[in-house]
C-alpha cells in the first residue's frame with residue numbers, strides 16, 4: 001500500500017516509466033499538501049485559510065498546444081483539425097522519456113482519484129505532480145477515494161504534470177515549450193511548460209468526451225447541473241465564463257456539479273468531485289455559496305491581497321481576469337453526493353452574447369434547440385484562454401468544442417435523441433450584454449439572470465405571455481417575476497433601435513455562415529431552427 005509520506009516509493013509508477021525520483025509522496029492529505037506548498041514557496045495562506053498560488057506564465061488554457069496522439073486507435077475516430085491537433089506516437093514516446101528523465105531528481109506528489117460519479121462510467125486516475133498545490137487541486141477537483149479504494153486502486157488513466165519541464169519544439173514536435181498531449185493508447189496525458197491547473201481537469205474532460213460517446217454510447221456534456229426540492233434536474237450548458245458555475249450554485253437547489261456531466265439512460269452524473277469557480281469581482285452578496293467555499297483546503301489562483309493584509313482583493317486583475325478558486329464539492333453546503341440526478345426537465349444554453357442582441361431568456365422549440373446547440377454561439381471571455389483580453393465572439397459547437405475529440409454532430413445527435421424522448425424544456429439565456437454591445441451596453445445583472453432561471457424552473461414562466469423574436473424566432477417572455485419588463489426584450493434596452501435591428505441581422509448572418517460547415521448534418525427539421533435572414537455568400 002502506498003501511504004502518505006511513503007518516501008522514494010516509485011512502486012506503482014513503473015508502468016508509466018518512472019523508476020527513479022528524489023522522493024515520492026503518495027496521497028498526502030490536504031493539510032500536508034498545504035504545508036508542502038508553503039515550504040516549497042508555491043503559495044501562501046490567505047486570512048480565511050485558503051492556499052493562494054500563482055499558475056505562472058500561463059493563467060489560462062492554451063488550446064493551440066493541446067494535442068491528441070494520432071495512431072491506430074484514434075486516426076479514424078477523432079475529429080482532426082485546429083481543435084484536435086494530431087501528435088506523432090513516436091514523438092510522444094520520446095517526450096515522455098524526456099519527462100521521466102527530468103523527474104529523476106524531483107520530489108513527486110502522486111494522487112490517486114477517479115472521475116465519473118456513476119460506477120458504470122468511472123475512470124480511475126493517477127496524477128503525478130511536481131508541485132504540491134497541483135496535487136491539492138487534483139484532490140479537490142477529482143473524486144476522492146476511500147481508504148479501502150486507495151489500497152486497491154488501479155489507474156485507467158495517468159497524468160504527468162511538470163510545469164517546469166519545457167519542450168524543445170524543434171526536437172519534440174510541440175508548437176512551443178508548453179504542451180498538453182492526450183494519448184488514448186497509452187492512457188496518459190503529458191502536461192509540461194504550463195502551470196495552469198485547469199489543463200488537468202479539462203484534460204480528463206477531453207478523455208471522457210472520447211470514451212463515453214465513442215466506447216460507451218453515452219453522452220458527455222460541458223454543463224453544470226443542479227436539482228430542485230422535488231428532485232427535478234436542470235442542466236446549464238455554456239462555454240467558459242457564461243455562468244455554469246455561478247448559476248448552478250443556488251441556495252434553493254442541490255448542486256450536482258459545475259462543469260462536466262454525463263447523461264445515461266436514466267441519470268445525469270458529475271465527472272468531477274469539485275468546482276473551479278471564477279473569483280473576479282466575487283462578493284458574498286452576489287455569490288454567497290462560492291464565497292463561503294473559500295476556506296482551509298480551497299485554493300485561490302492568481303489573486304492578490306489588499307496591500308499589507310492577507311485579505312484577497314477579488315477586484316484585482318493584475319495577474320489575470322481568470323482568477324479562480326478550486327474546492328471540493330462538499331464545500332458547497334447543499335451539494336449532492338454521490339453527484340447523480342434524474343434526467344433533466346430543463347436545459348439552459350448559456351451564452352455571453354457580446355453583441356447584446358439575444359434576449360436574456362427565451363424558450364426554444366426542438367429545431368431551435370438543436371440549431372443552437374450545434375452552433376454554440378457565445379463570446380470567449382477574457383482570460384480563460386491565452387491571448388483573449390476582451391470578449392470575443394465565437395461559435396463553439398456543443399458549447400464546448402475545445403474539449404470534444406469527436407465530431408460535434410456525434411454529441412448533437414445524442415442530445416437531440418434525448419431531448420426528443422424526454423420532453424425537456426430548452427431555454428436560451430444570454431448572460432452577456434444588454435443595452436448595446438460590449439463597450440456600450442453592460443453585462444446582464446446576475447440578480448436578473450438568477451430570477452429568470454428561478455422563474456423558468458418553478459413554472460412561473462409557463463404562466464406568462466411570450467413574443468417571438470423577429471430575427472431569431474425564439475419566444476421571449478413578456479414578463480418575469482423580479483425582472484423589469486424592459487430588460488426582457490433586448491431591443492427595448494438599446495438607445496438606437498435601428499442599430500439593434502442591424503446588429504441582430506448581422507449576428508443572424510454569422511449564425512447562418514457558421515452553420516454551413518454542418519450542411520451534411522443539417523436536416524430540414526434542424527434548419528427550421530435557424531434565424532430568419534437572407535445571407536448573400
Ligand SMILES: Nc1ncnc2c1ncn2[C@@H]1O[C@H](COP(=O)(O)OP(=O)(O)O)[C@@H](O)[C@H]1O
Nearest residue numbers: 240241242243244245246278431444445446449
Ligand atoms: N448575468 C450573469 N450571469 C452569470 N454570470 C454572471 C452574470 N453577470 C456577471 N457574471 C459573472 O460571470 C462569471 C461567470 O463565470 P462562471 O460561472 O465561472 O462561468 P463558467 O462556469 O461557465 O465558466 C462569474 O464571474 C459571474 O460573477
Ligand SMILES: C=C(OP(=O)(O)O)C(=O)O
Nearest residue numbers: 061198239240241259384
Ligand atoms: C476551467 C475552464 O473551464 P470553465 O471556465 O468552463 O470552468 C477552462 O475553460 O479552462
Ligand SMILES: [Mn+2]
Nearest residue numbers: 244245259276
Ligand atoms: Mn465553471
